[in-house]
Amino acid sequence: MAQTEVLVAGAGLAGLSAGIHLLEQGAGRLRVRVLERGHVIGGKASSMPHRDKATQRTFTVDHGFHVFFDYPNLGPRLQALGADGGLARAKHEVLIWSEGAVRRFQAWDVPSPFHLFPGGLLSGLYGPVDGVKIFRFMFDIFVTEIDRLSAAERRALDAISFDDYARQHGLSDDVINSSFFRFVTQSAFIFPKSMSALAAVAAMQLVAQNYDAVACRYLNRGCSDVVIEPLRQHFLRLGGILEKFKAVEHVNVTGDRVSSFTVENNKHYIHATEATTNWYSNYHSTETHAAGPPPVTTDVTAAYYVAALPPRDLEEVLSPASLALPYFEKITRLETQRTIAFTLWYDRVVSPPDADGAIIGLPGPFSTVADLHWLQRDPEGRGSVVQFVGEDGAYASRPDADIVADAMDVLHRVWPAARTATIEKKLFHRGNHDAFFLSTPGSDELRPDAASPYPNLFLAGDYTQTGFRVICMEGAYISGMQAANEILAREGLPRARVLPMKEPGGVISLARLAKRALGGATGP
Ligand SMILES: Cc1cc2nc3c(=O)[nH]c(=O)nc-3n(C[C@H](O)[C@H](O)[C@H](O)COP(=O)(O)OP(=O)(O)OC[C@H]3O[C@@H](n4cnc5c(N)ncnc54)[C@H](O)[C@@H]3O)c2cc1C
Known part of the structure; x- marks a missing residue:
């Protein structure tokens, strides 16, 4: 044929x-x-295996650590190929950079993203008044059903920045710019500019539907x-x-x-x-x-x-x-933006031993830093694999050395054990080849x-x-x-079926149903 x-x-x-x-x-x-x-x-x-000539060790170099959410199409595909063993569900400890120091707080066992709020309140990241405002704002966001919005409603949500959208909901600039808010709303993840409200709502819904109270899925080996x-x-x-x-x-x-x-x-x-x-x-x-x-x-x-x-x-x-x-x-x-990834391999573990996957919400240019040691279980690895991921915007005209100096300063304050540990390998990557699309x-x-x-x-x-x-x-x-x-x-051939994101379930689905029953208003 x-x-x-x-x-x-x-x-x-x-x-x-x-x-x-x-x-x-x-x-x-x-x-x-x-x-x-x-x-x-x-x-x-x-990701690439990189054989280090000096130490004869192989290091896995990723573009950036990848979190794997409950993707409705790619997830079942990897499962069918027997490849989902590489997706480890790991507890993540969330640390938030606030006023020059790191605050550590426990997630509560209530549905995400609300599991972060009691801890945020108790660790003094915001007061009760702002707490209520943030909670209401998040609830509104989760009740929004993007696919049921009219084209005009969707355009309106896309036309406005997420920050302005939050301001419209009565949140102050102090709250919006705080690392805590940036972290829980995902609104600054390697983004130099504010995302559109539409993109941020979609990202928050994806994350919230996939994180349970204390864990989410990471890749336990290189992405490749x-x-x-x-x-x-x-x-x-x-x-x-x-x-x-x-x-x-x-x-x-x-x-x-x-x-x-x-x-x-x-x-x-x-x-x-x-x-x-x-x-x-x-x-x-x-x-x-x-x-x-x-x-x-x-x-x-x-x-x-x-x-x-x-x-x-x-x-x-x-x-x-x-x-x-x-x-x-x-x-x-x-618009696109090149990303920066910066990985350090230590001779010993520098992050707290009770954190499976410590994730830190940082101010720019690095939005997150994680210790992949807990996730990747590199058979040859002895210590922490610390990876920063960030965007290049704020550093566009500054040399690599400035970025490294700033990152090391933050790291030493976050995980003081890193000060005395030996770095066995370090890679800095700031390339045009993986420019990220900005929503x-x-x-x-x-x-x-x-x-x-x-x-x-x-x-x-x-x-x-x-x-x-x-x-x-x-x-x-x-x-x-x-x-x-x-x-x-x-060609007159059968099409592949694209599955939509799953329903959140629980209180959010009930609230969506109630909102629909009360006149079909599903928008924000
Ligand atoms: C730092 C970082 C962290 C990320 N974290 C996550 C995460 O946690 N979870 C998640 O789900 N996603 C994450 N992503 C996003 C995810 O990696 C991308 O969305 C996805 O891999 C993009 O795939 P793509 O095929 O659209 O584009 P690409 O991966 O860019 O593929 C394009 C390909 O085309 C090739 N190419 C380019 N020009 C030519 C040419 N002229 N001729 C032939 N070939 C060419 C390139 O070499 C490349 O192989 C992250 C991305 C980055 C950069």
């Missing part, structure tokens, strides 16, 4: 998901080829091991073709259709640099792979094309004529649907319209399903 060719650019989660669903639903009629410019599969959800590798192997078992060092350079258009991808092999080679003695190593770089064959450029044709590339990479490969089309022009207005006010309108104006080109990626709204692994996975579904529909 002659097969219909599909060419996918980008082997991140979105590209892999598109490939898997095309092959699973395609009944042998589709041939899928995924092209990845680098030597690592998985994009922002990848737990998430990407099972998917990659599944894609290959289905007969998919995966090619590394194949950078898509141009999306060529003839008439009103995409006619080919111009592909250059071996242009982008991402390698790990030796960093044992170098504090400020950026462990990724883009250069020609000296040992490989010389770059060759070819035009590759297919019946359908999927661009599973982040917005900035997509812009680079589109022609000015394509970028002038309203569909693509909107993408150029989406700033007004951005929901700019996020593209999978089907482009070219009838044979489809977009996938965490920044596209997925209905999930949170920039995360599940969003990327759903976007791949959606791009695949567009092609499957055109």
Whole structure:
């Protein structure tokens, strides 16, 4: 049987998901080829083993530690592939940075996110009046049913920043800017600017529905091991073709259709640099792979094309004529921000022994720091694996050394044991390759649907319209399903079923029902 060719650019989660669903639903009629410019599969959800020459130890380097919520599509998929053993439910101790010191408080055994409030009150992070206001605000947020809002209501919620939204609910700037509020509302997670209220509500609902009172799921090994590798192997078992060092350079258009991808092999080679003695190593770089064959450029044709590339990479490969089309022009207005991840491997444990996964809500630029030692159980690891994740905005014009100095200052105050412990390895990563899409006010309108104006080109990626709204692994996975579904529909093949986020249950679901019964008002 002659097969219909599909060419996918980008082997991140979105590209892999598109490939898997095309092959699973395609009944042998589709041939899928995924092209990845680098030597690592998985994009922002990848991790790399890094062999340290000096110590002969292997360190797992992640882009940033990944929390795995109860994702309705990716979760069952990993379970079906027998890969969910890598998702450990871990107790997390929450420490909040407040007025130059860390406050530690216990979560109560009541449904999330309300489990944080009694502890916050008792540890003096806010007074009773603000406590009541925060509680009411959060309750309103959880009762909001985004998918039942009218388009106009959704636009209004997206147009306003989360901070202004909180102000409208009577919260003071002191409360809004406190680390506690930022942490429980997720409104500052590696975000330099305020998220739109719509994006923040979606993120808070996701987190709240998945954290139980004292624990949530983390990856207990590198992200590539737990998430990407099972998917990659599944894609290959289905007969998919995966090619590394194949950078898509141009999306060529003839008439009103995409006619080919111009592909250059071996242009982008991402390698790990030796960093044992170098504090400020950026462990990724883009250069020609000296040992490989010389770059060759070819035009590759297919019946359908999927661009599973982040917005900035997509812009680079589109022609000015394509970028002038309203569909693509909107993408150029989406904001992105590069992230910083900073990992320290210690010779001993520096975080408190009773915390399985200590997470600290910090002021910028690092929004969180965690000790992955408790989560990753690295067989070769002896001590804490401390990882900071943050955004580059506040430090854009400052050298790496400033960031490291500020981070170390905070760390030493948070976990004093780190002062005397020996750092065995340190990696600092501040790269353009993993720029994060920012859900700033007004951005929901700019996020593209999978089907482009070219009838044979489809977009996938965490920044596209997925209905999930949170920039995360599940969003990327759903976007791949959606791009695949567009092609499957055109080929008369059955579509893959995209499952929605689960209902929160309990008091929130009852309140939603009551609100609906009282006139259908489900909005804020
Ligand atoms: C620091 C950090 C922490 C995060 N934490 C979490 C978390 O806790 N939980 C969670 O669920 N999610 C988290 N995420 C988000 C999650 O990792 C991403 O949403 C998801 O991995 C994005 O997948 P993607 O396929 O859309 O894009 P990407 O992962 O960016 O994939 C795009 C791929 O395309 C390739 N590519 C680019 N240009 C070209 C080209 N011209 N030709 C060929 N290939 C190309 C890239 O090399 C890459 O492999 C985090 C992300 C970061 C950066």
